[in-house]
Amino acid sequence: MAIQQQIQQAAINSLEQLYGKTFTTKDFQINKTKPEFEGDYTIVLFSLLKPLSKSPDALGNELGKHLVDTNPSLFTGFNIIKGFLNLTVADAYWIDILSANYYNSNYGKAENKQQKVMVEYSSPNTNKPLHLGHLRNNFLGWSIAEIIKANGYETVKTCIVNDRGIHICKSMIAWQLFGNGATPQSTNTKGDHFVGDYYVKFNDEYKKQVEELVVGGMKKDEAEKEAPIMKATQQMLLDWEAGKPEVMQLWKEMNSWVYAGFDETYKRIGSDFDKTYYESNTYLLGKKTVQEGLAKNVFVQKEDGSVWIDLTADGLDEKIVQRKDGTSVYITQDIGLAQQKYDEYNIDQSIYVIGDEQNYHMKVLQLICKKLGLPYADGIFHLSYGMVELPTGKMKSREGTVVDADDLLDEMEKVAQQKTEELGKVKDFTAEELKELYKILSLGALKFYLLRVDPKKKMIFNPEESIDFHGYTGPFIQYTHARIKSILRKETAQADKLQFTGLLKLEKDLLIELENYPAVIAQAGTEHDPSHLANYIYNIAKTFNSFYSEHSVMNAESNEKKQLRLLICELTANVIASGMQLLGIRVPERM
């Protein structure tokens, strides 16, 4: 049991014995003691004063004394300042944690909970390459799946590819008009970029045609409908839905180019999926549900034949779920896909990693599922994340301010190389080892930069800051790990040589933080928030660096101290590596 819970339980027992009253964990708080006071953990007494009719000093003294007397192996002392009871935890407790876990690669991870959680993330469109926003989505999704796994759940990572629709037809039309049979191979272009370029060409041409029509005297909104390239695109969509062979052929070919490009990027950033759904296979789903909803009177049919649900009683609007022509809308597909996921995997929870612009949509989806009485409705969770913006404002594809994922990764690698060369610490690395190191460092910097922020909040991506390898960054933590490993290459710890010697402040500070690792994994899981982990690992690294510069391991004051510090090094390196792994970040042995 974690120390905080142990303290709380001990306090509950003492209060019961002292005053005959039973309290629960919600009745009072245990905090870490602020560094400026003596002690390790603090019981906040204020909320107990009234029910016990005690002054802070009286209660603090009685409770403190009782706690120390009845738990001599846990507490070695206490002091009271105002309403705060500061407790000092016995060194032996921290030493025990250390020797029990320094070799344990599963340290911090929870027992199997026998439940299955699906995480859907990434969800790209096949008409353009991935950009910075997708990176936040991918890093978040992958990390949250790992964190959930560490919390004892089985996970299924999925991706829904938006591979059909008018936007795809735009690239296809543009390729037909301007492609002259070019392919990614013939132009030596990455497939997703190749197709994305035609999407841009479509928009250029479309804009031109609209302008010409407007000059010719047509109104703008009419011109937008009448532009020949748009009409051709709409016709193509109809042809696609009718399954016209030439269109299907072109569609398949262009999508295959995109997938080749995506695969390369996914591999590079470490995204992987247990199951990929394609919208072209799922867009007709959900129609049966509409019929069932009508039968249950959850949905109503209007005179023109369209089907609706009235959510006004829940503070939302009326939403359409089927058009008057009988075709399904976006939300209907989502209901269908949710059902399919449940049928295929029998999942207990389904997490959707989707931007906060779709908060309303996801609310509606879950509410409809609930009203339909679907068994998986309560398990739907929208992991809503904020948009990534630039210091200059929002990214806009039309203004060309979108940060391309591949370009960004290339740039980051260059910076990693440049900085590594400047420092000149790994001159004996082979070319492959160097390349690998640059990858580890650049991806580490980028992932950490995007994951260290609360997912719910929008964030500013500052290109200059993101390539900084100092301070609150991935490489800072990676560097700390490499430093520790450098010590451990020289000598490994022997646990049987460990003797209690009295902990110095920085030794104890580190152990207190390391003891907290399981609680941090749990918190990151329940709150669906990897930033807690990022923050935590950073603090571990920071404390270790202070420790490192203050106390020598190899030249410790005594052999006991040396063994103790070697064990601290082991556990710190393990926790750093383990925690970073949960963020999808690798740590090098040397850098």
Added chain:
RNA sequence: GGCCCGGUAGUUCAAUGGAUAGAAUAGGAGUUUCCUAAACUCUAGAUACAAGUUCGAUUCUUGUCCGGGCUACCA
């Protein structure tokens, strides 16, 4: 208009209702005969505004001001 989210040092981010609001970066000053200076130490600097609840509010409530998102028979 309606609904939702956010406003904390110059900047980017923290803080289950608890002690003197933490970091990083930018600024100022230092540290290397000693395990990797991608490091460490010191210094200066912030809760948009106004009420309310509370022993105690960055946190909860209300209002004001300022940003952002959603509000399609698009996906």
